[in-house]
Amino acid sequence: METFWKSPSNIALIKYWGKYDPQLPANPSISFTLSACHTETRVAALPCEKQNDVQFEIYFEGIKTPAFAPKIAAFFKRVAHLVPWVYDYSFSIYTQNSFPHSSGIASSASGMSALALCLTDFHQELGNDLDNPRQFASELARLGSGSAARSVYGGLVVWGKHNDLPTSSDVFAVPYELPVHAEFNSFQDVVLLVEKGQKETSSTAGHGLMHGHPFAERRFQQAHENMKRLMPILKTGDLEGFGEIVESEALTLHALMMTSQPNFILMKPNTLAILEHIRQFRKETKIPAYFTLDAGANVHYLFPEKDKQKVMTFVTEKLLAYCKNSEYICDFVGQGPKSL
Numbered sequence: 149m150e151t152f153w154k155s156p157s158n159i160a161l162i163k164y165w166g167k168y169d170p171q172l173p174a175n176p177s178i179s180f181t182l183s184a185c186h187t188e189t190r191v192a193a194l195p196c197e198k199q200n201d202v203q204f205e206i207y208f209e210g211i212k213t214p215a216f217a218p219k220i221a222a223f224f225k226r227v228a229h230l231v232p233w234v235y236d237y238s239f240s241i242y243t244q245n246s247f248p249h250s251s252g253i254a255s256s257a258s259g260m261s262a263l264a265l266c267l268t269d270f271h272q273e274l275g276n277d278l279d280n281p282r283q284f285a286s287e288l289a290r291l292g293s294g295s296a297a298r299s300v301y302g303g304l305v306v307w308g309k310h311n312d313l314p315t316s317s318d319v320f321a322v323p324y325e326l327p328v329h330a331e332f333n334s335f336q337d338v339v340l341l342v343e344k345g346q347k348e349t350s351s352t353a354g355h356g357l358m359h360g361h362p363f364a365e366r367r368f369q370q371a372h373e374n375m376k377r378l379m380p381i382l383k384t385g386d387l388e389g390f391g392e393i394v395e396s397e398a399l400t401l402h403a404l405m406m407t408s409q410p411n412f413i414l415m416k417p418n419t420l421a422i423l424e425h426i427r428q429f430r431k432e433t434k435i436p437a438y439f440t441l442d443a444g445a446n447v448h449y450l451f452p453e454k455d456k457q458k459v460m461t462f463v464t465e466k467l468l469a470y471c472k473n474s475e476y477i478c479d480f481v482g483q484g485p486k487s488l
């Protein structure tokens with residue numbers, strides 16, 4: 149059997165930060181699925197004699213990369229109860245990202261969702277009927293990396309149970325089910341690459357530090373409140389309200405890191421400089437362009453498509469000076485994964 153998927157990265161507006169076994173989120177999150185930042189993964193599976201561990205080899209950008217093996221092995225172990233046939237096959241996994249591996253852009257969301265979609269194809273090919281294959285893929289992806297659960301759908305995607313969203317679940321992500329103003333369908337995300345290379349503290353370690361965190365319970369409650377506040381905003385296209393929540397979520401995420409034990413700081417001086425410029429530009433021009441951050445130093449700059457020209461002039465003239473080698477990636481809200 150062989151299959152091939154392209155799956156995008158995503159950027160959270162309301163952040164997932166904190167989880168409990170087995171990979172269940174401490175609060176609901178919502179993200180834009182992106183387009184330009186994606187992973188392409190081809191998997192070939194050959195029958196083999198049953199083994200205690202799943203047999204596989206992994207090629208990254210055409211080169212055998214055993215360094216990725218522990219993460220993939222852990223993923224196979226976690227999903228084996230859903231796809232028990234994995235022990236009867238030996239897998240060759242060929243994967244590549246559209247963005248440089250060292251760009252500081254996490255490849256776990258796009259990478260794990262692409263792999264999950266490949267396994268879902270095999271699962272069906274082996275005669276297992278699925279009512280909702282995408283949902284199954286999202287559940288598998290979640291077990292690889294929480295944020296990957298959201299990457300199996302395009303547009304706005306929710307992961308984690310919220311009382312006002314009946315289809316939402318902790319087990320898999322779902323497309324955001326309420327009305328969305330057209331403005332958000334073509335939102336832009338310019339990723340400003342402040343810091344490249346390996347982060348000092350991984351997201352997984354950061355999630356762990358939410359156990360016993362002094363502000364954990366209040367934070368989880370706040371995420372529920374922010375999700376509720378966001379619903380009418382997404383419907384009416386209230387960009388100011390949108391930006392207020394999104395920037396607050398980004399700063400809250402980093403505040404949680406700075407107040408955990410041990411604490412850690414992922415923002416760099418250039419991150420802060422960019423945030424200040426972004427706020428100043430907004431004050432001066434009234435253009436509704438807002439920042440968000442993931443668990444790193446890079447800045448995601450979100451704005452409506454109609455303002456692209458003016459914002460890009462500002463990015464080029466003011467913000468690139470704070471990026472490593474003036475590097476950035478122009479991304480936008482995308483349609484979700486594609487079978488290749």
Ligand code: DP6
Nearest residue numbers: 160163164293294295351352442443
């Ligand atoms: C800050 O999904 O990378 O990007 O589940 O341990 O793989 P694991 O963590 P991961 O965490 C992402 C956290 C975040 C916020 C978000 O995407 O919601």
